[in-house]
Every structure is written in C-alpha cells, then in structure tokens.
Amino acid sequence: MELRPPPKQQHHRRRGSEEEEEVTGMEHGPFSLRAGAGGFWRHDDEGRGGRRGEIKEVDFFLASRDAASWRHDDGFRGTHGGGGGRDDVNIGLDLLTTTTGAVAGGAAAVAGEEDTAKNHRKEATATATATAVDAELRRVVEENRRLRGMLEELTRSYSALYHQFLQVTQQNHHPHRHPDLIMNNNGSSLTQTHRTAAALNPTTTATTQQFLEPRASSTAQLLAGSDAAAASDKEAGGDASPSSLSNAGGNKRRAAQDETAPARENSEQAAAELPCRKPRVSVRARSEAPMISDGCQWRKYGQKMAKGNPCPRAYYRCTMAIGCPVRKQVQRCADDKTVLITTYEGNHNHQLPPAATTMANTTSAAAAMLLSGPAASRDGGLLGHHPAAIFHQSFPYASTMATLSASAPFPTITLDLTQTPAGGAGSAAGLLHALHRPPAIHPAAAAPAMPFALAPQLAMYLPQRAAPGMLPAATGLGTRQPSVMETVTAALAADPNFTTALVAAISSAVAGGAHQALSTTPRGSAGALAGDDSGDGNAAASASAEPTADAPATSGSPPRLATQSCTTST
C-alpha cells in the first residue's frame, strides 16, 4: 500500500477560510495571481460561475492588462523597450522635465528672492535625482555586463558538455543504429545526421530520439530483425493474445494506440509508436500555485506519491480533444517546494489555443535545440530553418536554461526556469535583446516551403499580416495583437519574477516550426498537425495572446478548466 497524504478532499472541496488564506498568500508569491489581469482561470471563475476565491492555477502567460501601467524600473529595459512600440521614457528624465517646468512656471509667477531660492533648491533636488538615476542606470548596465560574462561562460561549458554527450551517445548507439538512421547518416557526424534529416523531414526527429533513448535502439534492432513480429507483439502489449485483452493499464493503452495504426509497415513505425519512446519535456518553474496554466485543458486521472518526494505527483491528461495522447505530470520539487515541475509527454492531436501553443513551442523548441545541439544554430544552409536554429538565433541565452537527461527512462529535456540570477533584469534584457531581432525568424516564417511553416504563435505578431484563415472571432475582436516586446514587457510588468518573464519571452517568439518538428508523429497525425499549422495560427489568432474573458481559450472549454487542481501536499 502506497503512502498517501492525509485526505485532502474535504479541504479541497469545502471552500473555507484557510483556502482563501492560501490564495491570499499566493498573491505575494513570485507569480502574480491577481484576478484582475484576466488570467486563464479567471475566465472560468467569472464566466462559468466557478468557485470564487479559488486559485488553483497560475497563468504562465499572463499578458497582463496591467501592462498599461507598465513602467521602466530599470535603465536597461528602457534601452531595449522602445522597440516594442512603447513610448516609455526614463523616469528620471520625466522627473527632471517636470521639475524644470515647475521652475519655469515659478520664475514667471514670482520674482521674489525667496521663490528664487526655492527654485534653486528644487533644481538642486532635481539634479540630485537625475544623478542618482544615472548612477543606478550605470550600476545596472555594469551588472548586466557581468552577468553576460557569466552567461557566456556557462554557454561554453554547456557546449563542451554537449559535445561530450554526443560522442558518448554515438559510441553507445552506433552498433545498433536503425536502418533508416544509417541511411540518413551517410557517414557524417551524428549531429549532422540529425540536422540534415530534420531539415529535410521533420519526422526524423523521432529518429534522432533513438540516440537519446537507450532502449530505443535495441528495440528497433529487435523489431527490425527476424524476431520483429514476436518483439512487436511483446512490445505492443501483446494485444493479440487473449490474456492481454483483459489487462488494464499499459496494455490497454498500447492496444488503443495500435488501433490507430493496425498494420505497421516497418520497424521504425512500430518502434516509434512505443510509449516508452516518447521524449518528455520538463519545465521547472517557481510557483506557489499548484499548477501552471499552459492553455490546455487537463483532466486529472491520478495521483501518486513518488519515492523521495513528500509531495504527490499528479497525472493529467489533455482533454481538449478526444483521444489526445498528451499527458503531463505535475509535482513539486522535493528540495525546493516552491519549484513546480511540469513534465509533458506526447503530442497534441488537435489545434492548440495560443497559450498552449506558446508553451508547446517553448518546450518543443527547447527540445529541438537540445536534440540538434547548440552548434546547429550556427550552421547555415538547411539548418538555417531548423527549429533549433531559430531557437538559438532567437535565444542565444536560452541554451543554458535547458538540460537533457539521457539517464532517465525517457529522454527528458528539462527547462529550468527557476534560476533567477541576481541581476535578473540584466539577463532578461539579454532575452529582450534577442527578441528584438525578429528578422531572424520572420524570413523563415514567410517561406511556405520551409521545413516548417510560419509559426502560428509568431504570425500574429507580424505587422500587416493577418494569419491565413484567421477566425472571424479573432478578427472581430478588433484587438491589436501584442508584439513580442509587448508581451515580454507586459509579463515583466505583471510579474517581476524573472522566470515568468522568461517563459513569456521564449514562448512568444519561438517559431512554431519547432513545435511542428517535435510534434510530428509517425502515425500521420503529424501530417494533420503540419497541415493544421495554419490552424494553429488560427487558434493563436482566435484568441488574443492575453487570455481574457473576451477571448476564451476554446469555445468548448469545460466548465472547470480553471479549477483544475493539483493537491500537492506540502
């Protein structure tokens, strides 16, 4: 019998003062949980008469309307913020201007010496203020410079480790290389293999994953060999055997998957369908809320106590479409309970709402980045449009945030967004700087024949360019889609926490190609996804990047979308 925390159901169900108190406490957490900004959960609370006062989710992509009150609070942001179309100005300059105006007015109105002295004092005060602001600005810039240096060092270390990893992986898997892999390899390096293959055919992402999955290659070899049939039966859950029909759990799931692909034409397809081959993307974020809002609708189907962690792990299944295979696990970090670890597995078989798209793009792009390697972005040619390349071009700073674990049962890419540098604003500014270079992405987006089409998430940012097939609901809203910069700065304004800003920044600008590349499945749903790329764009356009009540994520949202809870005991 497994360990379980004391029953929390009653506590969860009966809204009491302590729950509200918890909410109150969360408002002071690193994530802004105020309802006024139109968070994803807010739609549910207000629109569906949900449980008031209950905050079970923190919106990762809270594009706060509070951005209207957005202000530069440091000089560096001001340096890069102007490109977002904002007219923000340096506070210090404002103060000076105001004071100067007061001086002029006073001089005109009063000629007395006392007033003159007073004006001199005011002027002196204004000068001192300007000096202080200037000094602060210099300090921030200097701190930013220092952090950049640290970041570059980290990046170098990461690259070195990554290449070591590639070498080790190549040594481990070369004897068991999949036939298709060999065909694609052409004697070139592992990295190059993936680069070329991925650029030519997104489906080869699955092939690349074989390098990352120790069991995968051996399985593929088994399936490709003379024992393919037997191995296939075994690996597929033995759905042909009578005994397995009565089995619950994994066999049923595999049987269900086999229903969608009754006849496997080759070993690659069979191997790729195995659940164990799905890579996972784990996002670590600091949050007091029990679950981050990623835009999708999730239904909790289980909760377990994981060994070595006092906090239970919750299992969620995507309910935005029937049969969507995507699942996620939510668990608090054992070491730091403020860190929420959300692990995604599988690929959506439906269009995603914008918020979900951003998260999917973020994780997928990070995964693509890691799968293809940091060197990929520096390549020209085919790889110039590889999602990883885009990710790198857009986020040269991001490589240090993501790690890949090949030791886990699943190839798991971890996006660690919990590490807030001391000069977070400086690093954020680096991202802002990166985001300020949209041409790195737009050309690829504009080319329909690219390995992946226009990133839907990005499409809505393109000026003068309506996403093809934009839903009337979107166009009818008449709301201006925020620019990348605005999204980032709005997030910064909504929540000074760096991780939040980071997520918003990455999510807003990562091209959808990465999503497509990684979401491509060998079953053909990939084709649907690829074909629906513009559909994603529709989805992205159908609702504003700001999840507001005006633009619900989906028309068919279950009533309790916002009240999904993860009862993580602490």
Next chain:
DNA sequence: CGACTTTGACCTGCGC
C-alpha cells in the same frame, strides 16, 4: 446529470 477529482487497486517495467 454531466464533468471533474479523489483514491484504492491494478498493471508493467526494472533491479536484485
């Protein structure tokens, strides 16, 4: 009544 959460039971994979 439907949608959702909770939770005990069950299944599978893996290590010993």
Next chain:
DNA sequence: GCGCAGGTCAAAGTCG
C-alpha cells in the same frame, strides 16, 4: 521469482 516504484484505471464522491 519477488518486491518496488511508476503509471493508469475506474468506482465513488463532489460540485454546479
């Protein structure tokens, strides 16, 4: 083969 841990199912309970 056994035990453990992870993952999932499905009945029961809850809520609007």
